[in-house]
């Protein structure tokens with residue numbers, strides 16, 4: 001799909017991987033709606049890119065529907081949906097004080113998994129009425145953000161790894177379900193990327209993480225994630241797969 005002039009939605013677009021994706025899509029000529037929980041940060045990215053900022057909690061179904069209405073009124077129905085909104089959540093199945101607190105567990109699942117699936121389902125339900133475009137008769141593409149923790153979950157990632165593993169598992173059944181409409185679904189599983197989310201890790205742990213990738217031995221740049229998003233949009237052979245973007249890193253148990 002040629003990205004220029006397409007309508008696009010990026011959740012979590014006010015920071016990190018989402019922000020770089022908003023910039024890349026905008027520079028490639030797409031009309032982007034930035035959906036994010038953080039009002040000030042949404043304003044900053046909307047102003048710096050000239051794109052549409054919408055404050056929206058992806059775990060709130062009514063808010064998602066309203067945000068998609070708003071984006072559609074301004075830009076028409078989106079053919080490109082990139083789900084980056086996500087939260088970390090360090091916890092163990094059995095902690096010092098006993099079994100996992102389900103409140104924390106629920107929060108991570110609600111945002112990372114249910115928020116992503118909710119945006120995908122609601123956006124694709126609109127996409128299927130669009131005219132097919134290009135030689136392949138494509139209607140749209142959804143890119144969800146999983147994580148290498150889907151495969152290499154470490155101790156303490158009881159909730160986060162489950163939420164991201166489920167997003168990897170969602171990819172194939174969703175791609176199969178939407179294929180008849182010409183809609184593709186792909187998940188990106190980033191390794192360690194330099195974003196505000198990674199700064200919550202203590203410096204000592206961060207330093208050791210920088211040594212873990214095979215090559216290059218550094219954190220990924222958000223622009224490298226955004227570049228893959230553009231490649232996936234443009235190349236219709238990407239479908240039904242979770243792509244590790246991780247410089248060959250494999251995480252140990254802790």
Ligand SMILES: NC(=O)c1ccc[n+]([C@@H]2O[C@H](COP(=O)([O-])OP(=O)(O)OC[C@H]3O[C@@H](n4cnc5c(N)ncnc54)[C@H](O)[C@@H]3O)[C@@H](O)[C@H]2O)c1
Nearest residue numbers: 012015016017036037057058085086147190192193195197
């Ligand atoms: N940074 C990494 O190393 C890394 C690695 C693997 C996966 N990821 C995943 O990539 C995605 C982006 O992460 P990032 O590193 O850019 O983090 P980030 O914290 O910089 O950005 C996340 C954005 O999501 C928004 N957000 C959080 N909860 C939301 C909600 N309920 N509704 C709407 N927006 C919400 C935040 O306001 C923020 O702007 C996340 O899903 C994260 O789990 C990141």
